[in-house]
Amino acid sequence: MEIRIANIADIEGVLALQQLYLYDSLAESERKNGFVTTPFTPQQVEAVISDQALFIAVDEGKVVAYIFAGSWEFYSQWPIFPYMTSLFPGLTFKGSTVSIESSFQYGPICIDVSYRGSGLLLSLFEFMRQHMAKRYPLTATFINKVNVRSLKAHVDKLGWRVIGNFQYNDKDYWILAYDMGIPAVVNAK
Numbered sequence: 084m085e086i087r088i089a090n091i092a093d094i095e096g097v098l099a100l101q102q103l104y105l106y107d108s109l110a111e112s113e114r115k116n117g118f119v120t121t122p123f124t125p126q127q128v129e130a131v132i133s134d135q136a137l138f139i140a141v142d143e144g145k146v147v148a149y150i151f152a153g154s155w156e157f158y159s160q161w162p163i164f165p166y167m168t169s170l171f172p173g174l175t176f177k178g179s180t181v182s183i184e185s186s187f188q189y190g191p192i193c194i195d196v197s198y199r200g201s202g203l204l205l206s207l208f209e210f211m212r213q214h215m216a217k218r219y220p221l222t223a224t225f226i227n228k229v230n231v232r233s234l235k236a237h238v239d240k241l242g243w244r245v246i247g248n249f250q251y252n253d254k255d256y257w258i259l260a261y262d263m264g265i266p267a268v269v270n271a272k
Contacts, residue, residue: 084140084141084142084147084203085140085141085142086138086139086140086141086206086207086210087138087139087141087210088132088135088137088138088139088214089128089131089132089137089138089139089149090132091129091132093132093137093139093141093146094125094128094129094132096139096141096145096146097123097128097137097139097146097149098123098125098128099146100146100147100148100149100193100195101119101122101123101149101193103195104119104193105119105120105122116196116199116232119191119192119193120191120227121151121161121190121191123151127160130157131151131152131153131157134153134154134157135214136151136152136153136187136215137149137150137151137152138150138152138207138210138211138214139207140194140198140203140206140207142198147194147195147197147198147203148192148193148194148195148198148203148204148207149192149193149207150189150190150191150192150207150208150211151189151190151191151192152187152188152189152190152211152215152222153187153188154187154188155168155183155186155187155188157188158188163225163251163252164188166249166251167223167225167249167251167256167258168183170247170249170258171183171223173247174246174247174258174260175246176221176223176244176246176260176262177221177262181221181223181246181260185219185220185221186219186220186221186222186223186260187215187218187219187222187223188222188223188224189211189215189222189223189224189261190224192204192207192208192233194207204236204240204241205240205241205267208241208267209266209267212261212263212266212267215263216263216264219263220262220263220264221260221261221262221263222260222261222263223246223258223259223260223261224258224259225249225256225257225258225259226256226257226259227254227255227256228248228254228255228256228257229254234257234259237259238259241261241267242261242265242267243259243260243261244259244260244261245257245258245259246258246259246260
């Protein structure tokens, strides 16, 4: 297993993994095991790669997990993100107001079902954290409230904190934050 920053040659593998776990690709019964909701085009994946903000796990030449990260400016092309960041002035994390200047968008994250529960989440997250902590002191994201598996993984295994919630397009979401200065292995419960 290799964990690294993605390069242009990884685009096809990232998109293949994304397609397997997109909300719209899964049956209702499959969604309880987790899903991703933000589809990326090849050009968007390339933009994240050029920013050195796509982190992947590769096993036997196949992309088996990824974490996207990036500025709020990049993510503003999807309307849900500007809506979420408009709520930041009313949110605090560790005694400070959350801002677009001090944070970045984490996610989506996707791990192939056959690698879930193996510790890959912690390893991939920690790799991403070490790289993105050089640029930002904290990160934020949202999780669809029907994606309980993702919430448990982030809160219970990595130590994220729920700092708010919102509704968008008749769906309910949690807002989570994470202190990039704290290693996940120390922060996890």
